[in-house]
Amino acid sequence: MKPKWTLLAGAATLVALPVAAQKSSAEGIAEYRKMLEDGNPAELYEVKGEALWKQKRGPKNVSLEACDLGKGPGVVKGAWVELPRYFADTGRVQDVESRLVTCMSTLQGFDADKLAATPFGKGEMANITALATWISGQSRDMPFALSQAHPLERKFYALGEKAFYYRAGPMDFSCASCHGEEHKRIRLQDLPPLYKNPGDGLGIAAWPAYRVSNGQMWSMQLRLNDCLRLQRFPYPKFGSDVTTALAVYMGVNAKGAKSIAPALKR
Amino acid sequence: MYTRRDALARSAAVAGIMASAGLLPTAAQAAWNQAAFEAKNMADALKALGGAAPTETKDVTLTGPDIAENGAVVPLACACALPGVKRLMLMVEKNPNTLAAVFDVSDAVEPNFATRVKMGQSSNVFAVAMMSDGKVLFAQKEVKVTLGGCGG
Amino acid sequence: MADPMRIRAQAAGDKATVRVLMSHEMETGQRKDSAGKPIPAWFIQQVTAQHNGKTVLEAQWGPAVAKNPFLQFIVKGAKAGDKIAISWLDNRGDKRTDEATVT
Numbered sequence: 247m248k249p250k251w252t253l254l255a256g257a258a259t260l261v262a263l264p265v266a267a268q269k270s271s272a273e274g275i276a277e278y279r280k281m282l283e284d285g286n287p288a289e290l291y292e293v294k295g296e297a298l299w300k301q302k303r304g305p306k307n308v309s310l311e312a313c314d315l316g317k318g319p320g321v322v323k324g325a326w327v328e329l330p331r332y333f334a335d336t337g338r339v340q341d342v343e344s345r346l347v348t349c350m351s352t353l354q355g356f357d358a359d360k361l362a363a364t365p366f367g368k369g370e371m372a373n374i375t376a377l378a379t380w381i382s383g384q385s386r387d388m389p390f391a392l393s394q395a396h397p398l399e400r401k402f403y404a405l406g407e408k409a410f411y412y413r414a415g416p417m418d419f420s421c422a423s424c425h426g427e428e429h430k431r432i433r434l435q436d437l438p439p440l441y442k443n444p445g446d447g448l449g450i451a452a453w454p455a456y457r458v459s460n461g462q463m464w465s466m467q468l469r470l471n472d473c474l475r476l477q478r479f480p481y482p483k484f485g486s487d488v489t490t491a492l493a494v495y496m497g498v499n500a501k502g503a504k505s506i507a508p509a510l511k512r
Numbered sequence: 513m514y515t516r517r518d519a520l521a522r523s524a525a526v527a528g529i530m531a532s533a534g535l536l537p538t539a540a541q542a543a544w545n546q547a548a549f550e551a552k553n554m555a556d557a558l559k560a561l562g563g564a565a566p567t568e569t570k571d572v573t574l575t576g577p578d579i580a581e582n583g584a585v586v587p588l589a590c591a592c593a594l595p596g597v598k599r600l601m602l603m604v605e606k607n608p609n610t611l612a613a614v615f616d617v618s619d620a621v622e623p624n625f626a627t628r629v630k631m632g633q634s635s636n637v638f639a640v641a642m643m644s645d646g647k648v649l650f651a652q653k654e655v656k657v658t659l660g661g662c663g664g
Numbered sequence: 665m666a667d668p669m670r671i672r673a674q675a676a677g678d679k680a681t682v683r684v685l686m687s688h689e690m691e692t693g694q695r696k697d698s699a700g701k702p703i704p705a706w707f708i709q710q711v712t713a714q715h716n717g718k719t720v721l722e723a724q725w726g727p728a729v730a731k732n733p734f735l736q737f738i739v740k741g742a743k744a745g746d747k748i749a750i751s752w753l754d755n756r757g758d759k760r761t762d763e764a765t766v767t
Contacts, residue, residue: 271658
Protein backbone atom coordinates (compact mmCIF):
# COMPACT_ATOMS: atom_id res chain seq x y z
CA MET A 247 0.00 0.00 0.00
CA LYS A 248 1.45 3.35 -1.00
CA PRO A 249 2.27 5.37 2.12
CA LYS A 250 0.38 8.63 2.29
CA TRP A 251 2.39 10.12 5.14
CA THR A 252 5.52 11.78 3.84
CA LEU A 253 7.70 12.03 6.91
CA LEU A 254 10.56 14.44 6.84
CA ALA A 255 14.16 13.30 6.69
CA GLY A 256 15.92 16.60 6.61
CA ALA A 257 15.28 20.16 7.63
CA ALA A 258 15.61 21.32 4.03
CA THR A 259 12.72 19.20 2.85
CA LEU A 260 9.80 20.91 4.50
CA VAL A 261 6.30 19.67 3.70
CA ALA A 262 4.89 21.78 0.88
CA LEU A 263 2.11 23.49 2.80
CA PRO A 264 0.42 26.31 0.97
CA VAL A 265 2.39 29.53 1.35
CA ALA A 266 -0.71 31.68 1.72
CA ALA A 267 -1.37 32.47 5.37
CA GLN A 268 -5.09 31.84 5.13
CA LYS A 269 -6.37 28.64 3.68
CA SER A 270 -10.11 28.15 3.47
CA SER A 271 -11.74 26.05 6.16
CA ALA A 272 -12.84 23.56 3.54
CA GLU A 273 -9.25 23.12 2.36
CA GLY A 274 -8.04 22.80 5.93
CA ILE A 275 -10.59 20.13 6.71
CA ALA A 276 -9.82 18.28 3.47
CA GLU A 277 -6.14 18.27 4.43
CA TYR A 278 -7.00 16.98 7.91
CA ARG A 279 -9.10 14.16 6.49
CA LYS A 280 -6.38 13.20 4.04
CA MET A 281 -3.87 12.97 6.88
CA LEU A 282 -6.07 10.38 8.57
CA GLU A 283 -6.68 8.21 5.50
CA ASP A 284 -3.69 6.01 6.13
CA GLY A 285 -4.27 4.05 9.29
CA ASN A 286 -8.05 4.01 9.58
CA PRO A 287 -8.99 2.35 12.90
CA ALA A 288 -11.75 0.61 10.90
CA GLU A 289 -8.98 -1.79 9.90
CA LEU A 290 -9.00 -3.11 13.47
CA TYR A 291 -12.66 -4.03 12.97
CA GLU A 292 -11.95 -5.59 9.59
CA VAL A 293 -9.36 -7.86 11.18
CA LYS A 294 -11.85 -8.78 13.89
CA GLY A 295 -14.64 -9.38 11.36
CA GLU A 296 -12.50 -11.69 9.27
CA ALA A 297 -11.60 -13.72 12.35
CA LEU A 298 -15.27 -13.98 13.32
CA TRP A 299 -16.25 -15.16 9.83
CA LYS A 300 -13.77 -18.02 9.98
CA GLN A 301 -14.13 -18.98 13.63
CA LYS A 302 -16.35 -21.85 14.78
CA ARG A 303 -18.87 -20.21 17.11
CA GLY A 304 -22.32 -20.44 18.62
CA PRO A 305 -24.24 -23.39 20.01
CA LYS A 306 -23.63 -25.34 16.79
CA ASN A 307 -19.90 -24.52 16.83
CA VAL A 308 -19.78 -23.75 13.11
CA SER A 309 -18.05 -20.94 11.19
CA LEU A 310 -19.86 -18.48 8.91
CA GLU A 311 -17.93 -19.62 5.86
CA ALA A 312 -21.04 -21.20 4.32
CA CYS A 313 -23.11 -18.04 4.79
CA ASP A 314 -24.78 -16.87 1.58
CA LEU A 315 -24.59 -13.10 1.22
CA GLY A 316 -26.34 -13.23 -2.16
CA LYS A 317 -23.60 -14.48 -4.46
CA GLY A 318 -23.54 -18.04 -3.18
CA PRO A 319 -22.40 -19.66 0.06
CA GLY A 320 -19.09 -18.24 1.26
CA VAL A 321 -18.72 -15.70 -1.56
CA VAL A 322 -17.84 -12.42 0.11
CA LYS A 323 -16.06 -10.39 -2.57
CA GLY A 324 -18.58 -8.25 -4.42
CA ALA A 325 -21.45 -9.18 -2.11
CA TRP A 326 -21.53 -5.83 -0.31
CA VAL A 327 -22.27 -3.71 -3.37
CA GLU A 328 -25.26 -5.88 -4.29
CA LEU A 329 -26.95 -5.55 -0.90
CA PRO A 330 -29.73 -5.21 0.10
CA ARG A 331 -31.28 -7.86 -2.15
CA TYR A 332 -33.98 -10.52 -2.18
CA PHE A 333 -33.15 -13.89 -0.63
CA ALA A 334 -35.25 -16.90 -1.64
CA ASP A 335 -34.50 -18.90 1.51
CA THR A 336 -36.04 -16.25 3.78
CA GLY A 337 -38.40 -14.72 1.21
CA ARG A 338 -37.20 -11.28 2.32
CA VAL A 339 -35.15 -8.36 1.07
CA GLN A 340 -32.23 -8.18 3.47
CA ASP A 341 -29.21 -5.98 4.07
CA VAL A 342 -25.87 -7.40 5.21
CA GLU A 343 -26.57 -7.05 8.91
CA SER A 344 -29.96 -8.72 8.70
CA ARG A 345 -28.38 -11.46 6.57
CA LEU A 346 -25.68 -11.98 9.20
CA VAL A 347 -28.43 -12.48 11.79
CA THR A 348 -29.93 -15.10 9.46
CA CYS A 349 -26.62 -16.90 9.02
CA MET A 350 -25.65 -16.64 12.68
CA SER A 351 -28.96 -18.17 13.69
CA THR A 352 -29.37 -20.87 11.03
CA LEU A 353 -25.71 -21.90 10.74
CA GLN A 354 -24.38 -21.18 14.22
CA GLY A 355 -27.51 -21.58 16.33
CA PHE A 356 -27.67 -18.08 17.85
CA ASP A 357 -31.12 -16.76 18.79
CA ALA A 358 -32.07 -14.34 16.00
CA ASP A 359 -34.38 -12.22 18.15
CA LYS A 360 -31.77 -11.89 20.89
CA LEU A 361 -29.16 -10.83 18.30
CA ALA A 362 -31.45 -8.18 16.87
CA ALA A 363 -32.32 -6.87 20.32
CA THR A 364 -28.69 -6.44 21.40
CA PRO A 365 -27.71 -2.76 21.56
CA PHE A 366 -25.18 -1.42 19.05
CA GLY A 367 -21.62 -1.73 20.21
CA LYS A 368 -22.36 -4.51 22.67
CA GLY A 369 -21.94 -8.27 22.65
CA GLU A 370 -22.90 -10.04 19.46
CA MET A 371 -24.11 -6.79 17.88
CA ALA A 372 -20.54 -5.51 18.06
CA ASN A 373 -19.52 -8.72 16.32
CA ILE A 374 -22.12 -8.15 13.61
CA THR A 375 -20.71 -4.66 13.07
CA ALA A 376 -17.18 -6.06 12.81
CA LEU A 377 -18.35 -8.70 10.33
CA ALA A 378 -20.18 -6.07 8.27
CA THR A 379 -17.02 -3.93 8.33
CA TRP A 380 -14.90 -6.76 6.96
CA ILE A 381 -17.51 -7.78 4.39
CA SER A 382 -17.77 -4.21 3.10
CA GLY A 383 -13.97 -3.98 2.83
CA GLN A 384 -13.98 -7.03 0.58
CA SER A 385 -15.86 -4.93 -2.00
CA ARG A 386 -13.61 -1.92 -1.70
CA ASP A 387 -13.65 0.32 -4.83
CA MET A 388 -16.33 -1.80 -6.47
CA PRO A 389 -19.36 -0.05 -7.98
CA PHE A 390 -22.81 -0.40 -6.43
CA ALA A 391 -24.97 -2.77 -8.47
CA LEU A 392 -28.17 -3.56 -6.63
CA SER A 393 -30.67 -5.77 -8.39
CA GLN A 394 -34.23 -4.63 -9.09
CA ALA A 395 -35.08 -7.87 -10.88
CA HIS A 396 -37.32 -9.28 -8.17
CA PRO A 397 -40.74 -7.67 -7.57
CA LEU A 398 -40.03 -7.44 -3.82
CA GLU A 399 -36.81 -5.53 -4.55
CA ARG A 400 -38.82 -3.04 -6.62
CA LYS A 401 -41.43 -2.79 -3.88
CA PHE A 402 -38.69 -2.02 -1.36
CA TYR A 403 -37.31 0.70 -3.61
CA ALA A 404 -40.75 2.29 -3.73
CA LEU A 405 -41.09 1.97 0.05
CA GLY A 406 -37.65 3.51 0.51
CA GLU A 407 -38.53 6.43 -1.70
CA LYS A 408 -41.74 6.98 0.21
CA ALA A 409 -39.89 6.80 3.54
CA PHE A 410 -37.25 9.22 2.24
CA TYR A 411 -39.83 11.93 1.66
CA TYR A 412 -42.05 11.07 4.64
CA ARG A 413 -42.27 14.04 7.00
CA ALA A 414 -43.14 13.16 10.54
CA GLY A 415 -42.12 13.54 14.14
CA PRO A 416 -42.29 16.68 16.27
CA MET A 417 -39.90 18.57 13.95
CA ASP A 418 -41.67 17.47 10.77
CA PHE A 419 -38.39 16.18 9.34
CA SER A 420 -37.95 13.75 6.51
CA CYS A 421 -34.68 12.33 5.21
CA ALA A 422 -35.16 14.79 2.38
CA SER A 423 -35.03 17.69 4.84
CA CYS A 424 -31.25 17.15 4.94
CA HIS A 425 -30.57 15.00 1.89
CA GLY A 426 -33.16 16.22 -0.56
CA GLU A 427 -31.11 18.97 -2.19
CA GLU A 428 -27.58 19.43 -3.47
CA HIS A 429 -24.90 21.59 -1.84
CA LYS A 430 -26.31 21.41 1.66
CA ARG A 431 -24.30 21.08 4.83
CA ILE A 432 -24.67 21.06 8.61
CA ARG A 433 -21.80 23.12 10.03
CA LEU A 434 -18.76 21.46 8.49
CA GLN A 435 -20.40 18.27 7.27
CA ASP A 436 -21.47 18.18 3.62
CA LEU A 437 -24.83 16.46 3.19
CA PRO A 438 -24.85 14.21 0.13
CA PRO A 439 -28.01 14.34 -2.01
CA LEU A 440 -29.48 10.87 -1.63
CA TYR A 441 -32.45 11.09 -4.00
CA LYS A 442 -29.94 10.56 -6.81
CA ASN A 443 -26.42 9.20 -7.25
CA PRO A 444 -24.28 11.33 -4.91
CA GLY A 445 -21.03 10.06 -6.47
CA ASP A 446 -18.17 7.77 -5.48
CA GLY A 447 -17.58 7.32 -1.79
CA LEU A 448 -20.64 9.25 -0.62
CA GLY A 449 -23.86 8.27 1.10
CA ILE A 450 -24.32 4.51 1.08
CA ALA A 451 -20.83 4.18 -0.43
CA ALA A 452 -19.22 5.60 2.72
CA TRP A 453 -20.59 3.28 5.42
CA PRO A 454 -19.65 1.36 7.55
CA ALA A 455 -17.35 4.05 8.83
CA TYR A 456 -15.18 4.69 11.88
CA ARG A 457 -16.25 7.92 13.54
CA VAL A 458 -13.30 9.69 15.12
CA SER A 459 -15.53 11.89 17.27
CA ASN A 460 -16.65 8.96 19.40
CA GLY A 461 -14.17 6.29 18.36
CA GLN A 462 -16.99 4.00 17.27
CA MET A 463 -17.46 1.77 14.26
CA TRP A 464 -20.84 2.57 12.69
CA SER A 465 -22.68 0.21 10.38
CA MET A 466 -25.45 1.33 8.02
CA GLN A 467 -28.12 0.09 10.43
CA LEU A 468 -26.64 2.32 13.12
CA ARG A 469 -26.23 5.23 10.70
CA LEU A 470 -29.91 5.04 9.71
CA ASN A 471 -30.93 4.52 13.33
CA ASP A 472 -29.12 7.72 14.24
CA CYS A 473 -30.61 9.67 11.31
CA LEU A 474 -34.05 8.66 12.56
CA ARG A 475 -33.03 9.73 16.06
CA LEU A 476 -32.00 13.16 14.73
CA GLN A 477 -35.37 13.40 13.05
CA ARG A 478 -36.95 12.64 16.44
CA PHE A 479 -38.56 9.50 15.02
CA PRO A 480 -39.23 6.40 17.16
CA TYR A 481 -36.37 3.91 17.59
CA PRO A 482 -36.46 1.55 14.60
CA LYS A 483 -36.30 -2.21 14.96
CA PHE A 484 -32.96 -3.65 13.88
CA GLY A 485 -33.17 -4.78 10.27
CA SER A 486 -36.65 -3.27 9.90
CA ASP A 487 -38.41 -2.99 6.54
CA VAL A 488 -38.04 0.80 6.62
CA THR A 489 -34.29 0.86 7.22
CA THR A 490 -33.78 -1.91 4.65
CA ALA A 491 -35.97 -0.08 2.16
CA LEU A 492 -34.04 3.18 2.67
CA ALA A 493 -30.82 1.27 1.97
CA VAL A 494 -32.35 -0.19 -1.21
CA TYR A 495 -33.44 3.31 -2.28
CA MET A 496 -29.96 4.76 -1.67
CA GLY A 497 -28.18 1.75 -3.15
CA VAL A 498 -30.18 1.69 -6.38
CA ASN A 499 -29.81 5.46 -6.75
CA ALA A 500 -26.06 5.06 -6.26
CA LYS A 501 -25.69 2.55 -9.10
CA GLY A 502 -22.12 2.74 -10.39
CA ALA A 503 -20.78 4.72 -7.43
CA LYS A 504 -17.61 3.23 -5.98
CA SER A 505 -17.71 1.96 -2.41
CA ILE A 506 -14.97 3.24 -0.11
CA ALA A 507 -16.17 1.30 2.90
CA PRO A 508 -15.02 0.95 5.56
CA ALA A 509 -14.44 4.68 5.65
CA LEU A 510 -13.38 7.32 8.16
CA LYS A 511 -15.75 10.02 9.34
CA ARG A 512 -15.74 12.94 11.74
CA MET B 513 -12.72 1.61 43.04
CA TYR B 514 -9.45 1.08 41.19
CA THR B 515 -7.25 3.81 42.64
CA ARG B 516 -4.07 5.26 41.24
CA ARG B 517 -2.25 3.47 44.08
CA ASP B 518 -3.70 0.18 42.85
CA ALA B 519 -2.69 1.02 39.31
CA LEU B 520 0.85 1.92 40.32
CA ALA B 521 1.19 -1.13 42.54
CA ARG B 522 -0.08 -3.32 39.74
CA SER B 523 2.22 -1.62 37.27
CA ALA B 524 5.14 -2.18 39.60
CA ALA B 525 4.24 -5.85 39.97
CA VAL B 526 3.93 -6.29 36.24
CA ALA B 527 7.13 -4.33 35.73
CA GLY B 528 8.86 -6.79 38.02
CA ILE B 529 7.57 -9.71 35.98
CA MET B 530 8.45 -8.08 32.70
CA ALA B 531 11.92 -7.08 33.90
CA SER B 532 12.72 -10.64 34.86
CA ALA B 533 11.45 -11.77 31.45
CA GLY B 534 13.73 -9.23 29.78
CA LEU B 535 10.74 -7.49 28.27
CA LEU B 536 11.07 -4.14 29.97
CA PRO B 537 12.90 -1.21 28.51
CA THR B 538 16.17 -0.25 30.16
CA ALA B 539 16.04 0.72 33.83
CA ALA B 540 16.23 4.43 32.99
CA GLN B 541 12.86 4.25 31.25
CA ALA B 542 11.29 1.51 33.36
CA ALA B 543 8.94 3.73 35.36
CA TRP B 544 6.30 5.80 33.65
CA ASN B 545 7.18 9.43 34.30
CA GLN B 546 4.05 10.49 36.15
CA ALA B 547 5.41 13.95 37.05
CA ALA B 548 6.11 14.72 33.42
CA PHE B 549 2.72 13.49 32.22
CA GLU B 550 0.92 15.49 34.90
CA ALA B 551 2.78 18.73 34.20
CA LYS B 552 0.52 21.60 33.21
CA ASN B 553 2.94 23.37 30.89
CA MET B 554 6.01 22.76 28.76
CA ALA B 555 8.45 24.17 31.32
CA ASP B 556 7.24 21.84 34.08
CA ALA B 557 7.15 18.83 31.74
CA LEU B 558 10.73 19.49 30.66
CA LYS B 559 11.80 19.91 34.27
CA ALA B 560 10.29 16.53 35.13
CA LEU B 561 12.07 14.99 32.15
CA GLY B 562 15.41 16.51 33.17
CA GLY B 563 15.55 18.89 30.24
CA ALA B 564 17.01 22.37 29.98
CA ALA B 565 15.21 25.51 28.85
CA PRO B 566 14.14 25.01 25.23
CA THR B 567 15.17 26.97 22.11
CA GLU B 568 12.93 27.32 19.09
CA THR B 569 14.61 26.09 15.90
CA LYS B 570 13.89 25.17 12.31
CA ASP B 571 15.82 21.93 12.77
CA VAL B 572 12.84 20.42 14.58
CA THR B 573 9.79 19.86 12.43
CA LEU B 574 6.21 19.46 13.52
CA THR B 575 3.69 18.34 10.94
CA GLY B 576 0.00 18.54 11.56
CA PRO B 577 -3.25 19.96 10.24
CA ASP B 578 -4.05 23.67 10.51
CA ILE B 579 -7.60 22.72 11.41
CA ALA B 580 -8.66 19.48 13.05
CA GLU B 581 -12.26 18.64 12.30
CA ASN B 582 -12.42 16.78 15.57
CA GLY B 583 -10.13 17.25 18.55
CA ALA B 584 -10.46 13.57 19.43
CA VAL B 585 -8.01 12.61 16.71
CA VAL B 586 -5.31 15.03 15.61
CA PRO B 587 -2.47 13.57 13.51
CA LEU B 588 0.95 14.93 14.44
CA ALA B 589 4.46 14.07 13.35
CA CYS B 590 7.68 15.23 15.00
CA ALA B 591 11.15 14.99 13.53
CA CYS B 592 14.61 16.43 14.02
CA ALA B 593 17.21 16.77 11.27
CA LEU B 594 20.24 17.10 13.52
CA PRO B 595 22.42 14.22 14.74
CA GLY B 596 22.46 13.37 18.44
CA VAL B 597 18.70 13.34 19.14
CA LYS B 598 17.96 11.42 22.32
CA ARG B 599 14.24 12.02 22.65
CA LEU B 600 11.36 13.51 20.70
CA MET B 601 8.22 14.65 22.46
CA LEU B 602 4.83 16.02 21.58
CA MET B 603 3.14 18.57 23.83
CA VAL B 604 -0.20 20.32 23.58
CA GLU B 605 -0.13 23.65 25.35
CA LYS B 606 -3.77 23.93 26.35
CA ASN B 607 -4.45 20.31 27.23
CA PRO B 608 -5.14 19.57 30.93
CA ASN B 609 -1.73 17.89 30.94
CA THR B 610 0.68 19.25 28.38
CA LEU B 611 2.83 16.21 27.60
CA ALA B 612 1.24 13.74 25.19
CA ALA B 613 4.02 11.39 24.12
CA VAL B 614 7.75 10.75 24.54
CA PHE B 615 9.78 8.78 21.99
CA ASP B 616 13.28 7.55 22.92
CA VAL B 617 15.47 7.63 19.82
CA SER B 618 17.89 4.75 19.33
CA ASP B 619 20.49 4.48 16.57
CA ALA B 620 18.23 2.00 14.84
CA VAL B 621 15.35 4.37 14.16
CA GLU B 622 15.06 7.73 12.46
CA PRO B 623 14.22 10.67 14.73
CA ASN B 624 10.84 10.87 13.07
CA PHE B 625 7.57 9.72 14.65
CA ALA B 626 3.89 10.14 13.93
CA THR B 627 0.90 9.51 16.10
CA ARG B 628 -2.50 11.00 16.85
CA VAL B 629 -3.39 13.01 19.92
CA LYS B 630 -6.51 14.34 21.60
CA MET B 631 -6.80 18.10 21.85
CA GLY B 632 -9.33 19.68 24.16
CA GLN B 633 -9.38 22.98 22.28
CA SER B 634 -7.48 25.00 19.71
CA SER B 635 -3.93 25.29 20.95
CA ASN B 636 -0.26 25.57 20.18
CA VAL B 637 1.40 22.21 19.75
CA PHE B 638 5.09 21.63 20.36
CA ALA B 639 7.55 19.08 19.01
CA VAL B 640 10.48 19.00 21.42
CA ALA B 641 13.86 17.35 20.88
CA MET B 642 16.23 16.54 23.74
CA MET B 643 19.76 16.27 22.42
CA SER B 644 22.67 14.21 23.73
CA ASP B 645 24.60 17.40 24.47
CA GLY B 646 21.85 18.51 26.83
CA LYS B 647 20.28 21.09 24.53
CA VAL B 648 16.51 21.15 24.16
CA LEU B 649 15.08 22.35 20.85
CA PHE B 650 11.49 22.82 19.76
CA ALA B 651 9.13 23.78 16.97
CA GLN B 652 5.56 24.92 17.39
CA LYS B 653 2.39 25.12 15.37
CA GLU B 654 -1.09 26.33 16.07
CA VAL B 655 -3.78 23.74 15.50
CA LYS B 656 -7.37 24.91 15.48
CA VAL B 657 -9.92 22.43 16.70
CA THR B 658 -13.51 22.56 15.52
CA LEU B 659 -16.45 20.36 16.18
CA GLY B 660 -18.31 19.24 13.15
CA GLY B 661 -22.10 19.10 12.98
CA CYS B 662 -24.35 16.09 13.25
CA GLY B 663 -24.19 13.13 10.87
CA GLY B 664 -21.56 12.83 8.18
CA MET C 665 -6.57 -10.28 26.22
CA ALA C 666 -6.83 -7.09 24.16
CA ASP C 667 -7.70 -7.13 20.47
CA PRO C 668 -4.80 -7.55 18.03
CA MET C 669 -2.85 -4.65 16.52
CA ARG C 670 -2.54 -3.99 12.83
CA ILE C 671 1.12 -3.71 11.91
CA ARG C 672 2.32 -2.89 8.42
CA ALA C 673 6.04 -2.64 7.69
CA GLN C 674 7.21 -1.66 4.24
CA ALA C 675 10.83 -1.67 3.16
CA ALA C 676 12.13 1.02 0.80
CA GLY C 677 15.85 1.21 0.21
CA ASP C 678 17.67 0.48 3.45
CA LYS C 679 14.80 1.48 5.73
CA ALA C 680 11.35 0.24 6.61
CA THR C 681 8.39 2.41 7.51
CA VAL C 682 6.31 0.76 10.21
CA ARG C 683 2.68 1.74 10.76
CA VAL C 684 0.74 0.41 13.71
CA LEU C 685 -2.89 0.63 14.75
CA MET C 686 -3.53 -0.47 18.32
CA SER C 687 -6.91 -1.34 19.76
CA HIS C 688 -7.24 0.58 23.03
CA GLU C 689 -9.75 2.92 24.69
CA MET C 690 -7.11 5.45 25.84
CA GLU C 691 -9.52 6.80 28.48
CA THR C 692 -8.19 10.05 29.93
CA GLY C 693 -9.91 9.88 33.28
CA GLN C 694 -11.46 13.31 32.59
CA ARG C 695 -14.75 12.03 31.20
CA LYS C 696 -17.81 11.32 33.30
CA ASP C 697 -20.38 8.64 32.67
CA SER C 698 -24.10 9.29 32.37
CA ALA C 699 -24.43 9.09 36.17
CA GLY C 700 -21.82 11.83 36.58
CA LYS C 701 -19.12 9.50 37.89
CA PRO C 702 -15.62 9.88 36.43
CA ILE C 703 -14.62 7.09 34.07
CA PRO C 704 -11.24 5.85 35.34
CA ALA C 705 -8.13 6.55 33.31
CA TRP C 706 -7.13 3.58 31.18
CA PHE C 707 -4.37 4.13 28.65
CA ILE C 708 -1.22 2.72 27.15
CA GLN C 709 1.82 3.98 29.04
CA GLN C 710 4.73 2.17 27.38
CA VAL C 711 5.31 1.06 23.82
CA THR C 712 8.33 -0.92 22.62
CA ALA C 713 9.30 -1.96 19.15
CA GLN C 714 11.75 -4.68 18.28
CA HIS C 715 13.47 -5.37 14.98
CA ASN C 716 14.57 -9.02 14.67
CA GLY C 717 14.48 -9.27 18.47
CA LYS C 718 16.47 -6.10 19.16
CA THR C 719 14.69 -3.19 20.87
CA VAL C 720 14.75 -0.19 18.54
CA LEU C 721 12.12 2.08 20.04
CA GLU C 722 10.81 2.83 23.49
CA ALA C 723 8.03 5.31 24.01
CA GLN C 724 6.03 6.61 26.94
CA TRP C 725 2.51 7.78 26.29
CA GLY C 726 -0.01 9.77 28.26
CA PRO C 727 -3.80 9.60 28.01
CA ALA C 728 -3.74 12.40 25.42
CA VAL C 729 -2.82 9.90 22.74
CA ALA C 730 -5.98 9.27 20.71
CA LYS C 731 -8.21 6.22 21.08
CA ASN C 732 -7.16 3.27 18.91
CA PRO C 733 -3.67 4.74 18.70
CA PHE C 734 -1.73 5.09 15.50
CA LEU C 735 2.05 5.00 15.47
CA GLN C 736 4.45 5.43 12.58
CA PHE C 737 8.24 5.19 12.74
CA ILE C 738 11.14 4.30 10.46
CA VAL C 739 13.59 1.49 11.18
CA LYS C 740 17.06 1.81 9.66
CA GLY C 741 18.63 -1.22 8.03
CA ALA C 742 15.39 -3.18 7.87
CA LYS C 743 14.65 -5.29 4.80
CA ALA C 744 11.94 -7.57 3.51
CA GLY C 745 11.58 -10.69 5.62
CA ASP C 746 12.73 -9.03 8.87
CA LYS C 747 10.49 -9.28 11.91
CA ILE C 748 8.98 -6.27 13.67
CA ALA C 749 7.38 -6.81 17.08
CA ILE C 750 5.35 -4.15 18.88
CA SER C 751 4.47 -4.38 22.58
CA TRP C 752 2.36 -2.14 24.71
CA LEU C 753 1.69 -1.95 28.44
CA ASP C 754 -1.16 0.05 29.95
CA ASN C 755 -1.76 1.60 33.35
CA ARG C 756 -3.81 -1.40 34.47
CA GLY C 757 -0.94 -3.73 33.73
CA ASP C 758 -2.62 -5.15 30.61
CA LYS C 759 -0.30 -5.77 27.72
CA ARG C 760 -0.20 -7.02 24.19
CA THR C 761 2.52 -8.00 21.72
CA ASP C 762 2.04 -8.50 18.00
CA GLU C 763 4.49 -9.27 15.26
CA ALA C 764 4.69 -8.59 11.53
CA THR C 765 7.07 -9.30 8.70
CA VAL C 766 8.59 -6.49 6.66
CA THR C 767 7.37 -6.62 3.04
